[in-house]
Amino acid sequence: MPVAARPLPPLARACLLVLGGMLAVVWLGPWLLGLPDPHRPEWTALSQAPSAAHWFGTDAIGRDVLARVLAGGRLSLGIGILASAVALVLGLGYGALAGYLGGRWERAMVRALDVLSALPFLLLVILLLTLFERSLWLLLLAIGGYVWIDLARVVRAEAARLREAPFVLAARAAGATTAQVLRWHLLPNLLPIALVYLGLILPQVILVESFLGFLGLGVDEPASSWGTLLAEGAQELDHAPWTLLFPALFLSLTLGAFQFLGDGLRDWLDVRGDSGRAPAAAAPAVAP
């Protein structure tokens, strides 16, 4: 395979395990542990500290914090993954096209990116969510639209390099259309870079969603994400700190794991150099 056969660095592997565990716990946990409905208040157990009955305690209206953290995780991770997919499609398509077309088109498309990134996007997202009726889809679109710009930039730079690659020139000389070159050569070669970059975008998406949730602009009650849980927990910090502590712990663990995984993947795939050439050039120096 063109991708290096080296093993993934241990730290990245550990992060992968943490994230896999997180996904499993968040989706399967409630069913495996037989947790109560995260939205159903239990009026006899208000603001209880962690105990055998409620591992993470209960909140001000007696909802089980563990069940709520897992439900929040489903939403936060789900939004993260979907919004990243939006960013991937937008960024990869736009970046590949801009880089491949070159010349006037490229300049215009890059300028458009500059304009977009000069806008205070978070403010726009907040405005959008305030003006229109809030829905999960609007939230997805807003966040995806916010994080795709950097991805498009990274992809564009690489696509501009590939545009001059002899295998692309040979395809053009043989009469390939722009669509054929993009589909056969550009996208397969750009995808690994975009995926690695996605590892860096995903935590950003989760963070933005949490931030919006914290501001009260996220998903509506009774649904909750880690962000809205943090907002609730912050209000009860003085008498029920566990309602803040546990969502914060899950969020930090996830973000940290993504961050280290992204770094590890970038080194592992050696995204800058093309994988075909690097080993061949290095070989004489190491093993004559």
Place this chain on the structure above:
Amino acid sequence: MSALLAVEGLCIDGPAGRLVGPLDLRLAAGECVALVGESGSGKSLSTLALLDLLPPGLSAGGTLSVQGRALPLGGPAHAALRGRCIGWVPQDPLAALHPLRRVGVQVAETLQVVAGLDRRAARRRVLDLFDEVHLPDAAAMARRHPHELSGGQRQRVLVALALAAGPSLLLADEPTSALDPALAEEVLDLLGRLRAGRGLGLLLVSHDLGQVARHADRVMVLREGDVVEAGTTGELLAAPQHPYSRRLVEAARPPAHQPGLDGGEAGLRVDGLSVRYRGAAQPAVHGVDFAVPRGQCLAVLGASGSGKSTIARAVLGLVPGVVGGRIDILGQDLLALPPKRRRALGRDIGAVFQDPFASLDPRMRVADIVAEPLRIHGIGTPAERRARALELLASVGVDPASADRYPHAFSGGQRQRIAIARAMACGPKLLVCDEAVSALDAEHRNAVLALLGRLKREHGLAMVFITHDHDAAAALGDAVLRLDAGRAVPA
């Protein structure tokens, strides 16, 4: 002659075992010894060991005597010889110079650190050194940055740098592989004059036996870390004893001429071609005319920057700059063709480029790469295209059984054959080769030239063969077009 440098039992060991040696080497004052061998034979490692600059993980053993003083290789006293006794001329002059500092300052720094001169004396000495290596207008040259110099000038700066602390011995590791043949010869002549003038010993690492024949007194042939043969240049090259040296010498002979076919119909005709890239002051190509009938090859010769590759790209319709003049391919005016007809013409045009590593998409299987032009034009079913790809691979001498492997599993010569198979997929009538053999070693070069000659005759190809290699041009070209600064010049 007393030995300037004597190395006994030089061994280089890596984690996986012995890489080089044991080998012995003696070098007298004013003498030039050449190390030859294919890439990976341990030539460069040996020079690095002599400089105590081996990459981490490798260790050297043996003794080194410089001017009668013996010391262990890689010992504490060894590093002190660097620069003072042993100067080093590296391979890639652009990578060896600091890009942001003036070249004069870089040489002066060595003089200050190694030779202990003060700043003013060092500056003055730099000018002397630049004169000695024949850099024109030394004072102005010293104030330039590396990117403002030509490749030949950069290599001269590196020679000056190597000479700065007055070594008695120079190690030159492929000092001219980044240069055109003419410039390469000038740099080697310069090293020869320094040898005579300063009584320098020169250890020259090279893969170019022609170069070695002209400049070296003695030759050592390395293969997989062992010396297989050593002797005086004349004797060894005239009558190599070891089969491996015989193969090297054989491959270095000018390749056999590949005659074309006469009386073919018109293939490619170019009239008054001019190309100016956007934002460039000078046109890259200026009023060039040529015609190539089918079955014949036009060799386009010129130094780098002479506009050769621009011509290739213009003929392939890949130039983004302004194009003037007329390009007729098989009777069709390329520049006037609507895009759709231009793409259809792609069936009749094949292209082969220089870099065999970048020529093939690293994420495609070889069979898919070769079949790509068929797929572009929607010819055949996937099964038919695959069958044709296997046939093409066999016809260029690549084992069809390896059709499902990725390009990185192939050597440079094989990759270039795969690129040729791809170019031939639709049965083109015009083949444009841009430096198609320049990145290959002599043995592979000759084989690929023979392959191209056969294709030229068998398929009646009109061929444009762009190169800076005179031997290759003579072998394949039925006519020659010489370019200088974008204009055709008489041969």
